[in-house]
Structures are given as structure tokens and as C-alpha cells.
Amino acid sequence: AQSVAQPEDQVNVAEGNPLTVKCTYSVSGNPYLFWYVQYPNRGLQFLLKYITGDNLVKGSYGFEAEFNKSQTSFHLKKPSALVSDSALYFCAVLSLGDSWGKLQFGAGTQVVVTP
Amino acid sequence: DAGVIQSPRHEVTEMGQEVTLRCKPISGHNSLFWYRQTMMRGLELLIYFNNNVPIDDSGMPEDRFSAKMPNASFSTLKIQPSEPRDSAVYFCASSLESPGADTQYFGPGTRLTVL
Numbered sequence: 001a002q003s004v005a006q007p008e009d010q011v012n013v014a015e016g017n018p019l020t021v022k023c024t025y026s027v028s029g030n031p032y033l034f035w036y037v038q039y040p041n042r043g044l045q046f047l048l049k050y051i052t053g054d055n056l057v058k059g060s061y062g063f064e065a066e067f068n069k070s071q072t073s074f075h076l077k078k079p080s081a082l083v084s085d086s087a088l089y090f091c092a093v094l095s096l097g098d099s100w101g102k103l104q105f106g107a108g109t110q111v112v113v114t115p
Numbered sequence: 116d117a118g119v120i121q122s123p124r125h126e127v128t129e130m131g132q133e134v135t136l137r138c139k140p141i142s143g144h145n146s147l148f149w150y151r152q153t154m155m156r157g158l159e160l161l162i163y164f165n166n167n168v169p170i171d172d173s174g175m176p177e178d179r180f181s182a183k184m185p186n187a188s189f190s191t192l193k194i195q196p197s198e199p200r201d202s203a204v205y206f207c208a209s210s211l212e213s214p215g216a217d218t219q220y221f222g223p224g225t226r227l228t229v230l
Contacts, residue, residue: 034218043119043206043221044158090158102171103219105158 002027004093006106014114019081021109023074023091032094033074034103035065039087047089050074061085081113117141119222121207127228133195136225139188140209148219149182149192150206158206164190197229 004025013019025031032051036044048059055067065076074091091106120139128134140147149161162172164184172182179198184190194201204226208219 036221041223043223044208046218046220049218102160102163107157 002093002104004033004091004104004106006089006091006109008109009107010110010112012112012114013081015083016080019076019078019085019111019113021076021089021091021111023076023106025072025074025091025093027093031067031072031074033065033067034092034094035059035063035074035076036090036092036105037061037087038090038108044090047076081111083113083115086111086113119207119209119220121205121222121225123225124223125226125228127230128197129230130198131196132229133193134197134201134227134229136192136205136207136227138190138192138207138222140190140207141220142188144209144211144220145187146210146212146217146219147184147190148208148210149190150208150221152204152206152224153202161192161205194227197227199229202227202229 006023008022011021034049035047037047038044047063048057048065050057050067058064063078065074067074088108088110090108092103119141122137145166147164151159151161159174161174162182163170167184180194182192204224206221206224208221210217210219
């Protein structure tokens with residue numbers, strides 16, 4: 001079975017400090033991994049994805065994520081957090097069904113950036 | 116592009132009433148997804164359409180839930196009769212191709228409250 005775990009319910013960071021949101025996955029075969037962000041009362045917005053190639057993926061709003069196959073991780077990072085980065089972040093893994101792929105979302109991590 | 120459009124944004128109804136949620140996917144996208152988000156269960160995929168055909172409805176909770184996609188630009192999710200436990204935020208998402216590694220784009224959601 002395919003699954004994704006976000007071990008932290010909440011991450012607190014001061015503005016200007018580095019931000020890391022953790023994600024680990026379990027899949028059979030090659031993983032397709034995604035990060036989405038959800039602002040209050042909004043839908044999920046796509047940040048970045050890893051399909052193949054370079055292990056370091058750059059995405060929107062200055063975010064990046066590093067795919068680590070040996071540790072089965074796909075942590076989201078931002079070198080310098082902004083107060084406006086405060087939101088709910090979801091990691092997702094593509095679960096390949098019989099004929100199509102189904103996104104399996106993690107439980108989400110609430111990021112709080114304080115001024 | 117207007118993005119994925121959902122209506123209504125908020126719906127308050129009484130137990131036993133019929134509820135219809137509407138979605139307009141991004142023009143040109145041929146895959147459409149309905150999700151439900153609750154605090155207890157997180158994000159759940161309810162049903163997936165490809166080229167207007169339901170491909171996987173294994174996530175639909177029970178017979179009270181039904182979804183249709185009469186054409187490429189419109190889909191509905193109906194709950195009849197509604198129950199308080201159906202209270203949640205319902206998201207519609209669309210993607211360009213059959214889900215493999217393509218990005219899903221989410222609408223703003225419909226917040227449903229069943230009294």
C-alpha cells in the first residue's frame with residue numbers, strides 16, 4: 001500500500017529563519033511526490049512536484065524540496081520564512097491503481113511564522 | 116484563466132434535505148476529482164472522472180452520495196438525504212491528463228453545514 005506521513009502537526013518558526021516541513025512516504029515502485037499549500041478558507045495550491053531527475057526540486061514562492069530515496073523522504077524547505085507562509089501544508093504521493101493514479105495526501109502540517 | 120470554479124461557497128441545510136454542489140473545471144482539463152476535507156479524516160478522494168466518465172467512485176461514502184459529469188465543463192455532487200456527519204468542505208479539482216504525474220488544480224471549496 002502507498003502512504004505518506006507528515007510527522008509534525010505544527011511547525012513554528014520565526015520570520016527570516018529557515019523553514020522545514022517533513023514528509024516521508026512508502027510506495028512500491030518509483031514515487032511521484034507533491035507538495036500543496038492551503039491558506040485559510042481556500043483550496044489547495046500546488047507548490048512543486050518530483051517525478052524524476054534532479055533530487056532538488058524548486059517550486060513556487062521560494063520553496064524547494066529534496067527527494068531522498070534512501071530515507072524515503074521529501075521534505076519541504078524555505079531558506080527564509082515569511083509571515084505570509086503561515087498555512088497548512090500537505091505532502092502527497094501518487095498511488096498507482098490499476099489504470100490510473102490516485103493522490104494520497106498526508107494529514108497536513110500547520111506552519112506558523114511569527115514576526 | 117479563472118481556475119476551478121465551485122458553487123455555492125457555503126451551504127447550510129437541514130438534515131434530510133437534498134444538497135447539490137457544482138464544479139466547473141479548468142477549460143481543456145479532462146480529469147475531474149471530488150474531495151472531502153474534515154478535521155477527523157483529512158482529505159478524502161470521493162470520485163474521479165476522466166473524459167466525463169466516472170473511473171473510480173470507491174471513495175463515495177454511501178448511496179446517499181452521487182456525482183455526475185454531463186459534459187466537459189460541469190460536474191455535480193449530490194447528497195440526498197443529507198446528514199449532520201456530511202458537514203465538511205468539499206473540493207473539486209481538475210487536471211490536464213489522466214492522472215499519472217500531472218498536477219491537480221483545486222477549487223476554493225464548498226463549506227457544507229448540515230444541521
